[in-house]
Amino acid sequence: MRVLKSAFVIFSVIYSVSALACDVKVGSAFPSLPVENGAVVFDEAPIEKDPGDTSADEQMGIDVNFVSCSDGTKKLIGKLPFLADTGKVRAAFFARTGQEAKESLFVIHSVEIHSDTGVKYSGDYYTVHVYQNTVNGYVRDERLSTYFGNGGDILSDDYKDFVYVFPYKSESSIIEKLASASYKNWCMGAPVNLAINKKTSIHSSPVLADVTRMYLVAGDKVKQEGVEAGWLSIMFKTPKGKEIRGWIKCENADGC
Known part of the structure; x- marks a missing residue:
């Protein structure tokens, strides 16, 4: 019985390798x-050349x-x-x-x-x-x-x-x-609330040059709405209830 079992395992491995x-x-x-x-x-x-490109270089x-x-x-x-x-x-x-x-x-x-x-x-x-x-x-x-x-x-x-x-x-x-837990939450579509860990500029897009005059400070709570290449799309609600949206760097939010 042991010999037959070993032979079956060897056959299975060979079949799996040959199948792939x-x-x-x-x-x-x-x-x-x-x-x-x-x-x-x-x-x-x-690659396809742009219309009008007459260069010989491929x-x-x-x-x-x-x-x-x-x-x-x-x-x-x-x-x-x-x-x-x-x-x-x-x-x-x-x-x-x-x-x-x-x-x-x-x-x-x-x-x-x-x-x-x-x-x-x-x-x-x-x-x-x-x-x-x-x-x-x-x-x-x-x-x-x-x-x-x-x-x-x-x-x-x-x-x-x-x-x-x-x-x-x-x-x-x-x-x-x-x-990571942050990825698994994002993958499942679970709400993600994060705390800002230092003074953080808010950007209008996930681009450094698109910085606005708005910023967050350590301890502010934000809701994560999107993620892209280490940037977070967030919503911050002010004490007066105003919603502010923008992008921040992931490293500036605990739990990202």
Whole structure:
């Protein structure tokens, strides 16, 4: 009986591996990810030129594709942003984003900033893309992609300190956030009330330059209404009952 049980386990393992593995051409932009019945492949591909662009130079972007094991067909999952450069896939992995059985596909892409944007960026500009595996294939999850968002580290005017640090540059930073209480509350749609931990400027959008003259002080209570790339959309009710809405940096609210 013990021999039969061991043989069954070995057969099951071999069957599982063979069911997931197939000969798929390695992508040119990042190592392929094996998935059931195929693989996620990252290919460099020419981007469409703007009308009137007569330059001979061919600009290359990165396509994320699903390649089927059964017939080798390729289905486009998404195109990573071309920001005056092809950029690099910094990480690609699968992770559970809630109670669902299937894992979501995460892709972190970055581009070196070559031009003067008016913002004192330090390093690359990052974008996070999340795709759900559905009956119709992988589909971009706009809500989660917005939650992790995009951005880069920004320096102060004197270049001595960082005034904003993009929080999701690696697989570990996203996995840590997915396990946090703040993410789980947001995912379930539960009301989130937070306390401000220091004097905090209110912005009209999740952009440093869009600062308003309004601010909050330590101890103020706010209601979280949205999240994007380490920024919070909040509502603050004044003692007179007036509702004020805007954006603040996540680090300025306890429990974020």
